[in-house]
Amino acid sequence: MVLLMFSNSLPSAPRSFSLDKMATPAVPASAPPATPSEAPAAASSPASASAPAPAPASASAPAPSPAPAPAPSPAPASSSDPAAAAATTAAPGQTPASAPAPAQTPAQSLSGPALPGPFPGGRVVRLHPVILASIVDSYERRNEGAARVIGTLLGTVDKHSVEVTNCFSVPHNESEDEVAVDMEFAKNMYELHKKVSPNELILGWYATGHDITEHSVLIHEYYSREAPNPIHLTVDTSLQNGRMSIKAYVSTLMGVPGRTMGVMFTPLTVKYTYYDTERIGVDLIMKTCFSPNRVIGLSSDLQQVGGASARIQDALSTVLQYAEDVLSGKVSADNTVGRFLMSLVNQVPKIVPEDFETMLNSNINDLLMVTYLANLTQSQIALNEKLVNL
């Protein structure tokens, strides 16, 4: 197993793994302060999570720079605390200047000349559910003593968004001060995957756990060699706040230009896309949430029709409830909803009863005839068997 060892202890360590194309080699020095500025944001409410985002190009840029100063001296493991204190004082200073929606960040945070190109495809990451299931499964199968798992994300890029369609986990070792990632394994797996789906590119990487640590920055830098401006996805399997939060980030440079630049992870919007068949599969799998031992069987013919009609019934009862609320005055009437309701009621076609009878009967006759023919064919081949076997 070929390992790539990252040593995080010295600020001057960049020489050991910096690449020619990285113009500013000071990444690790500001790695500890970069992550604490994200860590308190991630732990606090989502509203302030976007607060550090507009920081890079906004007028409050000098504010984070005092933070890197005390950080390099203490050991990285404990640097999070003093830097976190500094970052939280910086954060309120940034909130007046911060835009509430991350949608405003495209104009501001793409300032780093060293990172190869702006983030392709806007600010939206589209995930397929198979990725999340894969990540959770590899988390469940992690080695003893490993706190989290990492892996590569594959997918496609287009003009408006990035679509992640596949992933695989990569073995790695993590300890207090170093991280080892099996590069060769990652390359091999990517080659194998390419044979099946040649259109998929490496888009970034994922990690379980609810935080971005210093090691994440290093791993992210490794991945930025494989893909232009990689995405980092975190899936919180430790269920902090009682939810499994799924977040995506892209890294941007921050800091005063000309001095040592820091790296920060900017959040992206995550959307879930499904193929039609995937949607149906997910709906089915979701049913295991309701059964006692998490087991469900596949249903058959009329059961399926029954299930679908039950769903429509639920939807209808919600709509009826809303209508009754409006009538009794509990909820104020909304014209757009009213128009939708009108079109809904009008969708049941008004057909002359005789015409409908004819249509219905002819359809039923067709189906019955086909059933009869199918049965006839089956009995014929059964007879054929008997005759041949004589």
Next chain:
Amino acid sequence: MASRKEGTGSSAASSSSTTGAAGKGKGKGGSGDSAVKQVQIDGLVVLKIIKHYQEEGQGTEVVQGVLLGLVVEDRLEITNCFPFPQHTEDDADFDEVQYQMEMMRSLRHVNIDHLHVGWYQSTYYGSFVTRALLDSQFSYQHAIEESVVLIYDPIKTAQGSLSLKAYRLTPKLMEVCKEKDFSPEALKKGNITFEHMFEEVPIVIKNSHLINVLMWELEKKSAVADKHELLSLASSNHLGKTLQLLMDRVDEMRNTSKQQQQKHQYQQRRQQENMQRQSRGEPPLPEEDLSKLFKPHQPPARMDSLLIAGQINTYCQNIKEFTAQNLGKLFMAQALQEYNN
């Protein structure tokens, strides 16, 4: 492929965190001799199969892949899978076995079960009973006794509900295949009819707790599905295609009729030519011995006709299921209309 016992031991240890021993499956399987009474699939496998077909399969091409998992008592648990590339292009430097070996070795590094327990294949409108499938499944089942083939029907799934079936060869058919003797006598001796070629094994889907949590998350965040394909009344397209396939198969089964047609056509052409020549005053062409041109048709190979019969049976089953659903939907539409009036 690792031997079964060794594989089971190692993978049982590694997968203890996922598929716990909770919920012993109810065995409703086929014949009593069969080793597997139920197939338990992880939700992840279902999603992967769906994704593989969606991205790589178009039209009538089948996509295939390998299933990984382990065997617990009489239950086959499938915990992961990986797709097989389609070997249409550059066959020369592509080694399937090597791909498989490398994949399994890599997956072992990340603690994924590496015991080969079967394979999956997509199907077009339900046509999967072919010689190729039989051979593949036989070689799998010969090496690993509990292996199954999962047939995924994407078109039926797109119509509203997941269509995934697990099949195994019956022990009787296994015997015949082992002898490699497909002559009619051997088949008669084995008393094999088309209904006893494949046995279907019931499938259940099981998820771990963490995946359940994930499902709750997704449910909260995703929009409600706006397509209710299952309740659509438009059925003629699907029905038409299935019937067409059925007719083709039936024709194949009675392919002597095709040859007769060809004989007639040939005779007619001959007669026409002769008449033309007579009108031009040339000597007529000699009457050729028809039996030399069209060799006497050999009785179709027994195994092939058995396979075709099995396929016809599958089509008929599908048709009946489909019509049952549609009848239900039509009656619902009728009720709606009556209420409206």
